[in-house]
Amino acid sequence: MPSPAGHRTSSPARGLPVGRRGFLKTSLGASASVLAAPTFAGWLAAADAKAATALAFVDDYRTNVAANLTADTNAVVRILDGFARTWRTGSAWNTGTVLSADVLRADMRHCAEVTRRRTDAEARKAFLYDRRHQSYAMIAGLGPLAGLYQDGSLAVTSITEAPDGTPATTVNDAVPAGAPAGSALGAGAHDSALGKVAELVDTVRGPYASGNPAKYAYQYPRPWRMNEDSEVVDTGRTDAYGFPVYDSEVTVAPQLLRQRGTSPADDGGFPSGHTNAFHLAGLAYAYAVPERFQELVARALELSDTRIVAGMHHTVDVIGGRVMATALAAAALADPANADLKAAARAQALAYFEARTGATADTLYAYAHAAGPDTDPYADRAANERAARPRLTYALRRHGADRPLTVPKGAEVLLETRQPYLTAGQRRDVLRSTALPAGYVLLDGAEQWGRLDLFAAADGYGAFDTDVTVTLDAAAGGFSAADSWRHDIDGHGGLTKRGTGTLTLTGANRYRGGTVVAGGTLVAASGEALGRGDVQVTAGTLRVAGTLLVRGTYTQGAGTLDVTLRTDGGAPLRVGRRAVLGRGSTLSLTLGGQHPPAAGRILAVLDAPRLRGRFDRVELNSDRLRAVPVYTADGLSVRLVKR
Structure with missing residues (x-):
């Protein structure tokens, strides 16, 4: 949720009711009394009762607009309410209250360790995926079909390399000079040979898919503004770029120092907007090109991880972005208004790739997996699984017993083209039988969208x-x-x-x-x-x-x-x-x-x-x-x- 370029504040805590030295009023060390109640089981029961009286997310997702900032008015804020077990929003960006010390301390330690070990190559990669249009970044998940997709969709980017250090100005993606006529950012042009696929991606990432309302609702500071005790400590100094210096062990990649948001109140971390966008685009591509379903899910998880590597987001931010994107993608794909579009996108993609590769519907899967790891980074399914699994929960620890998942209404649409031979009810059974166990606080919110494991579900x-x-x-x-x-x-x-x-x-x-x-x-x-x-x-x-x-x-x-x-x-x-x-x-x-x-x-x-x-x-x-x-x-x- 970046503010307009050039707007800076030298002291973001000025005029706000903070504790000594700019600390959040409740630190992790002082939160034990808050943790005593409610119990985890009691919280789950309360969440279930609340969800039972609300409309299903897929029927209510259009409430995700800037005017609605509460769980009662905004379906996205509601399904993310597992985070409300961990963090209580304050009256301002730096006056929130820590509720789950173990969760947030483990999160900060993970983020600090990742950025401490970050290599220059990883920092450069994080810059590329911070600045490049997220829908374009996801195209690489198509593997041997990626180049063909770029040709057919006229999708382009101007972010092709990362600078050695910190750029002198902000950097934004644009259609590069000399690009073919009709070229477009993101998923490509709607009037191209793959225009229906591009339109589907843009529709899934449509006006009700923003993470900004939830960011304002939860007001959780980014990790580089916090220390291990989840306290915001303004040292009173500014860095070489005019940004306030905070007491944090999480460092932002050098290439992204000028790309940070300048207004903390408008730059919340939870949920991660980039993560939301990666997964939304990935699931839209996966619907149109299910031959690469699992690889696209793995790609979205990998790109989302670069938000932590960049120092720009917490693990909990990234988890929240994935949860909301899963629900939002299902809602858009299940919406009757998009029925013709999604069918056209799938048919167009299949016809286009068959024509360009000489494959048939029966052999396209083999073609899409013919490349080795030297050209397709997702060629090794076992390696994809090893990388994907820990990224579903990161530093979260389980509390409480497992319980069966009631699959959220409409979630089965996410497997509609990947498992077309199953009934809707059977696809729900697949989602339920491959879901993550209960007990992860961020995943156990309303409707429990976070428990869905789409990588696993693709395997039946x-x-x-x-x-x-x-x-x-x-x-x-x-x-x-x-x-x-x-x-x-x-x-x-x-x-x-x-x-x-x-x-x-x-x-x-x-x-x-x-x-x-x-x-x-x-x-x-x-x-x-x-x-x-x-x-x-x-x-x-x-x-x-x-x-x-x-x-x-x-x-x-x-x-x-x-x-x-x-x-x-x-x-x-x-x-x-x-x-x-x-x-x-x-x-x-x-x-x-x-x-x-x-x-x-x-x-x-x-x-x-x-x-x-x-x-x-x-x-x-x-x-x-x-x-x-x-x-x-x-x-x-x-x-x-x-x-």
């Missing part, structure tokens, strides 16, 4: 709390035709796979309700992929990628079991109880490895304590060998013979 269910039936359609293309669920899925429910498409399970799954393959292909990509229950194949294909353990009973009345024969002699399918094979069942065998076995070898296929029945048909992918089944009471092997 975290638990089957009820039986799940999923239908994928090969003809629909994209994620509707094929997707992977990567979590270690728990729960007492089971899975039924229908349709003609392909679903891959990669986790060490623990769900107990059993698995039914009733159409299409279910790929078991780990030994524990099918959980701990019975497995039935009634139609379609069960493909075993490696070795699969079925802990219960395996029954195949029809359909195909597709396995790769192991040259070490181990059975690809091991059954814990019994195996029952019926009429119409097919066994499809693949010879694996660079050196396939020779004729005469006997290779195991299925081990079980008891085996009943036989496959109607046995196929082998070889033009020189055929497989002769050898059944026993406790398993099946095949002898390879020449054709």
Whole structure:
């Protein structure tokens, strides 16, 4: 919330009712009596009661305007009210009261340590993303599609490098001289080849998406104006740039010293506006280009982290910016007024990238992930996950017991293009089963938008709390035709796979309700992929990628079991109880490895304590060998013979 360029105040505390030496009236050390009440559980109950009487955020988000600065009048201020458990706003920018000493002290220590260890390269990076239009900065999350997007959208920036030291003046992004006609900042021009996507980004970042009302509502000073005890201490001195010097261990990156807000009362830290903007743009791009959904979420989290590295924001500011952006993006995407636009943006992006890459809806995902980490910084999914997870909570500590999440109304729209084969209710189940646990005070505000973990949700269910039936359609293309669920899925429910498409399970799954393959292909990509229950194949294909353990009973009345024969002699399918094979069942065998076995070898296929029945048909992918089944009471092997 910067003030106009050139406006400076040499003593921001002048005329305000502060304590000795300019301290906030209540320091962390003096806040113990405040912490005694209310209890955390009591606060949660009060927050729930308040939320129950309010409109859902997605129905009320248009109240986020400058005239509304209270939780009762502004939906954004309301969903951020977890911060009200930590900080009580004062009558002025430096008269607030600390309520949670442990939270704010840990926050300040984290910020101080990050800026103390900041390298020159990190400072330069922080400058770029402070000054560059946030919607443009997010484009890099598109990876191999980023350059194509810039060409098609005519998106440009003038912030291409960081200065060695502190610039002589303020720096702002602009359309650079010599840019192609029609070029635009941010997401690009609305009349470009990707104009609908640019328009969607700008709409999600529309007039009701500002963080300024919440900044004025909470009036939480930026970290460089505070010390470890969350006190504002004005030393009475000014620096070389005319800014007051505060007693703080958090230092601002040299490149940004002149870019700071000059009016503390108009320059609150919570929530971070840049963070809000990064995530809003990222989720809009992710809706239009879901092939890069997870990478865009990771990009938004990384760029938001540069606000802490810059010394411009607290960790709590960044968390608050993410929380509000998640809710605001869902509200804009769920708004019926934007239904045609979001559909047009998705269709336009898909058609454009197919035309420019030669890919199809089925192969665009592979193209979008074809680059290595040397050109795509988000190529390593595991590295993205390692970086993303701690940025969801930073220095926050959990208090109290976990409790199930009631997914906020409308949140499921955020996964609408990423998991189009699921119903709205199923997408809500995905969000709930992958959510962060309760007990993080900033995340447990009204509606608990902060508990949503969109990076994790992109990988499908975290638990089957009820039986799940999923239908994928090969003809629909994209994620509707094929997707992977990567979590270690728990729960007492089971899975039924229908349709003609392909679903891959990669986790060490623990769900107990059993698995039914009733159409299409279910790929078991780990030994524990099918959980701990019975497995039935009634139609379609069960493909075993490696070795699969079925802990219960395996029954195949029809359909195909597709396995790769192991040259070490181990059975690809091991059954814990019994195996029952019926009429119409097919066994499809693949010879694996660079050196396939020779004729005469006997290779195991299925081990079980008891085996009943036989496959109607046995196929082998070889033009020189055929497989002769050898059944026993406790398993099946095949002898390879020449054709």
